Amino acid sequence: MKTIARVVAVMATAIGPLVNAGADGLKIVTTTSDLAAIASAVAGDKAEVRSICTGREDPHFLQAKPSYIMRARDADLWIRIGLELEIGWEMPVLDGSRNRHIRPGAKGHLDASECVNVLEIPAIPVTRAMGDVHPSGNPHYWLDPFNGRCIAVAIAERLGQLAPADAALFKANAAVFQQSLDERMFGAELVKSEDGGRLWLKVREGTLEKYLSDAGKADKIGGWLGAMRPLRGKKIITYHRSWSYFADRFGLTVAAELEPKPGIPPSPAHLAEVIELAKAQGIGIILQEPFYSRKAADLVADKTGARIVVVTNSVGGEAEAIDYLALMDLIVSRITGTP
Numbered sequence: 001m002k003t004i005a006r007v008v009a010v011m012a013t014a015i016g017p018l019v020n021a022g023a024d025g026l027k028i029v030t031t032t033s034d035l036a037a038i039a040s041a042v043a044g045d046k047a048e049v050r051s052i053c054t055g056r057e058d059p060h061f062l063q064a065k066p067s068y069i070m071r072a073r074d075a076d077l078w079i080r081i082g083l084e085l086e087i088g089w090e091m092p093v094l095d096g097s098r099n100r101h102i103r104p105g106a107k108g109h110l111d112a113s114e115c116v117n118v119l120e121i122p123a124i125p126v127t128r129a130m131g132d133v134h135p136s137g138n139p140h141y142w143l144d145p146f147n148g149r150c151i152a153v154a155i156a157e158r159l160g161q162l163a164p165a166d167a168a169l170f171k172a173n174a175a176v177f178q179q180s181l182d183e184r185m186f187g188a189e190l191v192k193s194e195d196g197g198r199l200w201l202k203v204r205e206g207t208l209e210k211y212l213s214d215a216g217k218a219d220k221i222g223g224w225l226g227a228m229r230p231l232r233g234k235k236i237i238t239y240h241r242s243w244s245y246f247a248d249r250f251g252l253t254v255a256a257e258l259e260p261k262p263g264i265p266p267s268p269a270h271l272a273e274v275i276e277l278a279k280a281q282g283i284g285i286i287l288q289e290p291f292y293s294r295k296a297a298d299l300v301a302d303k304t305g306a307r308i309v310v311v312t313n314s315v316g317g318e319a320e321a322i323d324y325l326a327l328m329d330l331i332v333s334r335i336t337g338t339p
């Protein structure tokens, strides 16, 4: 029952309006639908959660609208991805809202990137010539399920500070979310006999396979990790540099992007290089979000025989992606080519 309520709630987030209507509860506004989905799972019926992005648009290039400002006006908590993903539109919304409780530095402002291990922090100063490189590192971190887990804990902690009477409940909800995530990541059977936190520790140390084979459980890996296992070590091409965390977690290598530089559309000269590279290295998958044009991917696929995988990387970006776990289910099934 609880799951159904949550699913309905998150579906509502994906299309914009409210979630978990707690009349006098907390009001949470998130920049992205992924954060809204995790916040809904953690807040339960103690908060109304709304997202600015619906999941169907490119979050780098949103236009600040009056309705976003209205949404932020009476928010108790603003949660952002950070790392400059929202740089073009976040401050106009916060300034316009005149809500000092949710400005950066305030208790009502949570930057979810603070709890993750950031990848691709540029070693040299970023210049315009490098394209839209994010100077603080790659912001697409929600695509590593480990980070989804960490975000839930960070949200539970902050909600607990804002509403101390419900702190234990938020913590418990985050634990339930983590448990469900762990079952999806490793398979329910393995998580029955092994603590999820321990499994993650082994994954992060790079020792999970050895640990499980020593325990006689090498064949017990299921879930997303089990499904992605045959693709370990494979090289892929992505449109934008938005899949680094996902690739890193599941052992894929992003060998090239269709964009010559982040945020710069594919050029014929660059695509010619990508085609050469894909042929030389036998790259079989081109991965991109639905909001990018397919033209470049079609061209590369045509010349190389690579398979194009179009899948959303945000909750609400496709009908099936009703919450964070369903989003990851969808991505894994598309990439592995299993229905």
Ligand SMILES: [Zn+2]
Residues within 6 Å of the ligand: 060, 139, 140, 240, 241, 242, 262
């Ligand atoms: Zn980006």
